[in-house]
Amino acid sequence: MSKLYFTEDHEWLNVDGDNATIGISTYAAGQLGDVVFVELPDVGKTANKGEDVAVVESVKSASEIYAPVSGEITAANDTLEDAPETVNEDAQGKGWFFKMTVSDASQLEGLMDEAAYAEFIKE
């Protein structure tokens, strides 16, 4: 049974046991405008919570994608390299950025669920 979390940096992570899939929220993708380039992390790299591991570039700006928890990168969504528009089309689905292990489940505690995030972006 997987659970969806959101960070204040507008990333989502879908956690299933010790594994998480990470991307940017639909709201963030809308704010960025058309995504034109995505730089993905190397698989096998370990990242600490808050470390910048990927880059998303749109017509408006370039932003860093942070590891929302600590762990090891286990997969990267290579399809984004050729089709960055996937991020705009399906940010919270096919537009995922990378997968990583969750080395410390307690780091999930400070994150928002979908309802809390919906409230967060209203502000």
Added chain:
Amino acid sequence: MAMNPIGRPTSPNTDDGAGGGFETFSGSQGLMQQEPLLNEVGALDKCGVDFASGPAARSRLGGMERTAQIGLPGLSEPEALRHYVRLSQRNYAIDLGLYPLGSCTMKHNPRLNEKLARLPGFGDLHPLQPQSTTQGALALMGELSRWLCAITGMDAVALSPKAGAHGEWCGMMCIRAALEDRGELETRRRVLVPESAHGTNPATAADCGFTIDELPADATGRVDMAVLREKIGPDVAGIMLTNPNTCGLFERDIREIADLIHEAGGYFYCDGANLNAIMGKTRVRDLGVDAMHINLHKTFSTPHGGGGPGAGPVVLSERLSQYAPLPYLTSDEDGWKLIENQEDVEGDAKPFGRMCAFHGQMGMFVRALGYMMSHGADGLRQVSEDAVLNANYLLARLQDEMSPAYEGVCMHEALFDDVFLKGTGVTTLDFAKAMIDEGYHPMTMYFPLVVHGAMLIEPTETESIESLDRFADTLLSLAKAAKDGEVERFSQAPVLAPLRRLDETRAARSPVLRWQSA
């Protein structure tokens, strides 16, 4: 009409444009002439000049001769000339009208300075001439240095950096050299950079081998002092701070910031890009600055186009002076001397190295000193006053219809966010494009990044009140049109420009970087 994915038109203005509304045979619209690419004007098998064929010569290239065509079209002189003149007529320039991008890009270049830079004694010098024959030029560099040190109150200046970012690099390398001298380079790794900083600041610090630690802004758009106090520590090499900052605001706590950094053993690099707002009013030395670059184009009106030639001299505090790069200027009873080589270094100087082949941009030095001397100290002070006054005049004229990003007065730039466009369906980009139809170059948009939908307007000191009023009235009418629901006027803009809105997404996703014949 072709639309890009966000519903904006992309096609050039040929069939549905303004003007008479009919298609001309030539594609030109009156004096707005269609101009093809150079490759389409000329041809590979054409040559614009007649050369007599040379005598037969034996090749000494050992089989490395080029055998294929180099792929450049041949054009006659009038063809080449017309091409560039036609393109220039479609361009917007400071000589055509108010330029709200401000001094970052170009402010008015007084023509007197152009005349001075072309004096043969300066214009025809060669950097490898013996120094005994260039004493006048060296004296001018000495005088420029004296003015820069007097204006900032700093101890020394490195003239060779060619631009702002090059100057940043020079200053940070001086800081690096000083830390190395103290034996602390290995332990002091962190450079604090506000999140509103110019992008070059963190890039410079990273290039000099430091790690970047971002400082958030507080609600007033200035450095959050509580966070700064938390982040300061014995591993901090220094801070890179712009004042006035990129939100156009004076960092009021700058003295305290400098003291905190110095107490922690770090250095204070000030990005002097915005010196044009405080020159003659604030002495940089009194702010506790250790190194600061000065963009001669921003503050002293030297030309700045197409990436150069530029000049970004760096003023240094007493603690950093000795690390200034080669070559540097000295004088004794025999006259002026450029110290070019490490073995000629005297006294306690420990230059960190050399940044470029020669001594800097002589033409810019002449223009900048010409600007300083024609204004005088009181005139330079008035430059800053007028720059700030003009920005605040626009802020005051626009604040009821547009939304200032922060409360209170600004420095030389007025910053707005896109709150006033909320619910209108018009974006900052649309608003900027609509300005083109009104005959204005758009302002800086979407920067600084910390402000949503930012619009940053810098009118500069040379605009008259009539010019500012015309500009303000134009923006007010656009703001009103947006609020009145005239969305189409914005989403279609620019309608009256030589080209319609370009498909930025496709340009970024699949750029065509090379001309290919059809």
